[in-house]
Amino acid sequence: MLTLTILGNNSAIPAYGRNPTAQVLETADESFLIDCGEGTQLQLSRYKIKRSRICRIFISHLHGDHYFGLIGLLSSLGLMNRKQELHLHAPPLLQQIIQLQLDAALTTLPFSLHFHPLGEDGVIYDGKRMTISCFRVNHRIDCWGFLFREKRNTRSIMPHRAKAYEIPMAYYEALQQGKDYTTKKGTIIPNEEVTTAATPSKSYAFCADTIYDESLAAKVQGVDLLYHETTYLKDLEDRAAERYHSTSIQAAAIAQLAAAKKLLIGHFSSKYEILEPFLEESREIFPNTELALEGVSFMI
Amino acid sequence: MLTLTILGNNSAIPAYGRNPTAQVLETADESFLIDCGEGTQLQLSRYKIKRSRICRIFISHLHGDHYFGLIGLLSSLGLMNRKQELHLHAPPLLQQIIQLQLDAALTTLPFSLHFHPLGEDGVIYDGKRMTISCFRVNHRIDCWGFLFREKRNTRSIMPHRAKAYEIPMAYYEALQQGKDYTTKKGTIIPNEEVTTAATPSKSYAFCADTIYDESLAAKVQGVDLLYHETTYLKDLEDRAAERYHSTSIQAAAIAQLAAAKKLLIGHFSSKYEILEPFLEESREIFPNTELALEGVSFMI
Numbered sequence: 001m002l003t004l005t006i007l008g009n010n011s012a013i014p015a016y017g018r019n020p021t022a023q024v025l026e027t028a029d030e031s032f033l034i035d036c037g038e039g040t041q042l043q044l045s046r047y048k049i050k051r052s053r054i055c056r057i058f059i060s061h062l063h064g065d066h067y068f069g070l071i072g073l074l075s076s077l078g079l080m081n082r083k084q085e086l087h088l089h090a091p092p093l094l095q096q097i098i099q100l101q102l103d104a105a106l107t108t109l110p111f112s113l114h115f116h117p118l119g120e121d122g123v124i125y126d127g128k129r130m131t132i133s134c135f136r137v138n139h140r141i142d143c144w145g146f147l148f149r150e151k152r153n154t155r156s157i158m159p160h161r162a163k164a165y166e167i168p169m170a171y172y173e174a175l176q177q178g179k180d181y182t183t184k185k186g187t188i189i190p191n192e193e194v195t196t197a198a199t200p201s202k203s204y205a206f207c208a209d210t211i212y213d214e215s216l217a218a219k220v221q222g223v224d225l226l227y228h229e230t231t232y233l234k235d236l237e238d239r240a241a242e243r244y245h246s247t248s249i250q251a252a253a254i255a256q257l258a259a260a261k262k263l264l265i266g267h268f269s270s271k272y273e274i275l276e277p278f279l280e281e282s283r284e285i286f287p288n289t290e291l292a293l294e295g296v297s298f299m300i
Numbered sequence: 301m302l303t304l305t306i307l308g309n310n311s312a313i314p315a316y317g318r319n320p321t322a323q324v325l326e327t328a329d330e331s332f333l334i335d336c337g338e339g340t341q342l343q344l345s346r347y348k349i350k351r352s353r354i355c356r357i358f359i360s361h362l363h364g365d366h367y368f369g370l371i372g373l374l375s376s377l378g379l380m381n382r383k384q385e386l387h388l389h390a391p392p393l394l395q396q397i398i399q400l401q402l403d404a405a406l407t408t409l410p411f412s413l414h415f416h417p418l419g420e421d422g423v424i425y426d427g428k429r430m431t432i433s434c435f436r437v438n439h440r441i442d443c444w445g446f447l448f449r450e451k452r453n454t455r456s457i458m459p460h461r462a463k464a465y466e467i468p469m470a471y472y473e474a475l476q477q478g479k480d481y482t483t484k485k486g487t488i489i490p491n492e493e494v495t496t497a498a499t500p501s502k503s504y505a506f507c508a509d510t511i512y513d514e515s516l517a518a519k520v521q522g523v524d525l526l527y528h529e530t531t532y533l534k535d536l537e538d539r540a541a542e543r544y545h546s547t548s549i550q551a552a553a554i555a556q557l558a559a560a561k562k563l564l565i566g567h568f569s570s571k572y573e574i575l576e577p578f579l580e581e582s583r584e585i586f587p588n589t590e591l592a593l594e595g596v597s598f599m600i
Contacts, residue, residue, distance in 0.1 A: 013379050039342065
């Protein structure tokens with residue numbers, strides 16, 4: 001299971017108490033921070049997100065509302081004397097921006113910061129439980145989305161049954177993979193007799209800032225939860241296109257094309273105080289839509 | 301008259317809802333922003349400080365808690381389509397840090413940003429009503445304090461009296477400067493007959509982050525309001541010295557040596573939730589001390 005918590009859902013200029021983009025995706029044993037607008041370290045405290053679990057940070061692009069909080073967070077982690085390494089997946093230029101600011105303060109971080117520049121579409125992290133890929137989206141400057149996919153979960157063994165059939169423990173891994181067991185006498189014990197089904201592996205796609213682009217749907221096909229920006233309501237489609245952003249109904253159209261199970265919308269323009277119209281417009285096309293409200297966690 | 305509003309009073313890691321250093325000094329016709337920690341743009345909104353009045357920003361040094369909010373503020377001013385020029389007085393390296401981040405976002409600010417690198421002690425702004433100087437303080441990295449001094453105010457003319465004596469308007473400026481008037485018949489009209497005294501010109505010194513350094517007192521001698529950091533209480537004098545910071549009683553000692561009229565203390569370490577002990581300790585030595593509490597304005 002994955003849990004996504006929204007820390008910021010506003011575009012560009014902070015407004016109505018809403019913060020710039022930041023999200024945390026938590027798995028059973030680690031957390032990923034996705035974008036890090038100004039004030040993210042305060043939002044992490046407010047929503048009691050454990051910083052020590054954050055092992056990787058992903059920055060979609062170098063517009064300030066997606067990364068100006070990063071240097072403050074890194075500095076604070078340093079002052080808190082973090083020792084565990086931290087991985088940063090971000091546009092290449094961010095490495096220089098961070099280093100310049102650390103140098104200016106004569107700061108050496110007490111932890112290893114591994115910088116992984118984003119580039120071609122493809123896998124950027126292949127862990128024990130998760131595969132994470134990046135894909136280019138179409139924005140005013142270089143910009144990437146991220147696809148988080150749990151690896152195929154294994155079947156669960158029912159120990160009392162496996163013991164009753166005298167299956168040796170050395171064979172348990174094969175059972176988890178779904179294999180049947182053949183006894184010494186040649187009797188076949190069907191896998192379903194001694195295991196229960198694997199929980200389905202889940203996936204989350206974060207599409208960052210993007211113009212309406214149908215080619216995106218193929219990159220996030222069948223995802224359990226799709227985050228797509230909706231900077232504007234549908235009546236401002238022209239302005240959205242000019243600024244390489246999307247509207248409520250465009251996000252919903254992508255979710256539909258991608259056959260996503262659920263759509264999460266955010267990156268609301270500061271011109272909107274009331275957010276409900278975003279939900280209403282999106283749901284007309286894609287009913288299973290939710291607003292990315294700050295402090296709210298979504299179970300995937 | 302000058303008005304100083306505190307936007308942030310905490311050191312390094314944000315804690316207990318306290319923000320990193322930022323202050324606004326307002327005069328009759330313009331405002332100066334002093335330091336700009338992360339989240340300053342939100343604090344400006346919270347305390348309803350008019351951004352359009354801010355014409356100059358002063359950054360004391362390049363530790364993040366004194367400037368990480370600047371790039372966000374500049375970007376927002378740009379998005380709000382500010383046209384009036386803005387002057388930035390800051391350590392030289394900040395120019396490169398800002399430019400790199402603007403370039404990364406392909407952003408061209410719609411207003412002129414004039415960068416004035418800090419260097420030798422002396423006057424950095426000589427305006428109509430104010431003279432502003434910088435002076436080096438003793439911290440772990442290059443660090444500057446700022447002295448804001450109103451120019452000598454002129455005497456106020458009592459128009460009905462000046463008219464009664466038939467003093468020509470061309471002579472009014474001389475009256476404001478305190479000169480007597482001699483009539484065509486040779487009668488001397490003493491200045492005090494037609495003017496009232498000038499209001500005293502006020503001064504404010506911001507001493508940034510500094511170790512206890514008695515030489516500072518001479519640089520801010522006789523100032524109306526002195527801001528001096530008190531990162532620690534008096535029992536942590538050794539730690540303060542190690543980290544090039546000061547304690548409550550050290551700040552009070554400097555205020556006393558400088559014969560300041562009033563002392564304002566801030567930059568509290570995140571280890572302290574309760575701030576009253578700072579006040580108690582400082583007041584033992586310098587009774588006219590106040591805590592730099594966020595959102596509070598001090599009339600100078």
